[in-house]
Amino acid sequence: MAHPSTYQPKTGIERWLDARLPIPRVMHDQFMVFPTPRNLNYWWTFGGILTFMLVAQIATGIVLAMHYVPSEADAFNSIERIMRDVNWGWLLRYSHAVGASMFFVAAYIHTFRGLYYGSYKAPREVLWILGVLILLLMIATAFMGYSLPWGQMSFWAVTVITNLFSSLDSVIPGLGTRLVEWIWGGFAVGGPTLNRLYSLHYLFPFIIAGVVVLHIWALHIPGNNNPTGIDVKTAKDTVPFHPYYTIKDGFALVAFILAFAAIVFYAPNWLGHPDNYIPANPLQTPPHIVPEWYFLPFYAILRAIPNKLFGVIALLASIGILFFVPWLDTSKVRSTRYRPIYKWFFWAFVLTCLVLGYLGSQPPEGWYLILGRIFTVYYFAFFLVVMPVVGLIEKPRGLPGSITEPVLGPQEVKAPPAPKVPLKRKPAELV
């Protein structure tokens, strides 16, 4: 929530700076006293965790780039050199590789949290759209980063994904082929491809950082959503960001880093694929080409569609559809807590994403393919059917009078719930 500034410059230099570039004022108003709903649960700590992960990835990545050689002949060996001969190189490289996975863990939790609590609804549509944009940029960045070791999986993942563009040949003959050759910088995936992937992999995190600034800006205009989904009504509903949320986010961050460190130090290759320790060989296709785990649900959707072009369209649509969520959901209530029917569909959707992830790791044949198609249908139906329809037919449970009420119990004057809905309901009738 935009709120009047309470910053009082105390020293001469602060007054001087305040009249020229009021960074201390912004820090004070937006990060120290920023009024934050008092009932944010631990699912809200992933924003801070994601900020940390972005900074950690950029920091480790910059040092890795000092030692990495982006050429067909030397890429694989230069990474092994980092692992063997660069001081703390193994720690940098494993932190960066595992860090990408942890980044996605946090991003997916953050996204599902937004979906569950309706954080995309007015007035937070732009905030949500920027978030989806960050997710898209992350996917592109991670994909390009995975190509850099130039192992077998790197090489063949690049080959498979860039080849998707050739499906445009079925729209305009020749268009796809020309586009793919332009992306490759040649007639096959090779040195020029690796060079441009490296260049863009270095660029994209800074674009992400820029969009993150916009994302936080767009957050600080309407202010945080919260688990009840109801608006902040009085000052009693909020606490200053510091120290309440700096300490809560800090605790969650350290717990997250604990899990991160356990993987880095004890199972650094757990989330990778053994084939990527085999140098790229254009003449030998791996028996199963699988992407990193965080792309598996999308990969399952791609392969569920028998037609290549429509498969690619479905793949893009599976993420693109998130942009339209603020307008697809017709419910008047934000938080799924108060949505007795939608709740079941929501958890079915979470399950669908997990199952699609599993199916994406399996060969696309037999039952895997059939299940892949069934769950792909539900994936899209959730957005295109469940969101608009359930919002219209569902009777939400009674909302609490204020954010403070469920926390501290009914206060002196109990405001009546906004949309007065009878608490007693028969779900069977509603379905």
Place this chain on the structure above:
Amino acid sequence: MRSPSATLAATLALLVALPVAGMAEEAGNNHAPEIARQSWSFSPPFGTYDNAQLQRGFQVYKEVCSSCHSMRLLSYRNLGESGGPEFSPKAVDILASQVQVTDGPNEKGEMFQRPARPSDPFRSPFANDQLARNANNGALPPDLSVIAKARPGGADYLYALLTGYRPAPEGFQVAQGMHYNAAFPGHQIAMPPPLSDGVVSYTDGTKPTVDNYARDVAAYLMWAAEPKLEERHKVGARVMIFLIVFVVIMYLAKRAVWARLKHGGATHAA
């Protein structure tokens, strides 16, 4: 309201951390035949390499494997580094100097042979892949530098492979020049059984059996693929202790700060 959710967050962290810590170095995928888990001295979270085992494993590599398999990413100096076989500096000098490597060009513009120095990379048995294929019935013996990370199952797989040679079961057709192996995907491997009892003479009293050779060379190859594993486990233990203490402090600090709200303290002062 805060205790259950804090407990939840802590439990989540543990739920991720515990199975992960117990996990073997390499998580396998399910495309290869069943590979039996072996017990290794280097298993996480506290494992270290057994120097004597790595030295024996290097001996097996040197006397058997290295006639076909290169290890291009290793140098002789690595054999003396801490967290590895830890040969003495003198032993490393001798091991290197036993090998002739090509150097040059000299001032006359000619390439010449000289004994290797510790800084030289391991000499490869073949000058190029074509030569290697030509000498091996068309099959290319893979470089072994990171083989323990490049195969699902890692050291377990290498051990299973080296001890997996047996007569083909009834009705299984083995192509000409191929050999039946229980652990190899598809069960047909071009490499003939490389080990037999007594083929390498151990000097430390370890029994010269195929089983011991396979175990030792698998451990050696794990070290070659992951030479910083000991350092990683050692630093990891310190980092984990630090983080566990830190997370407890943060939790208590969080409770202390939020307790102010409960006691009717001011909410949003601004």
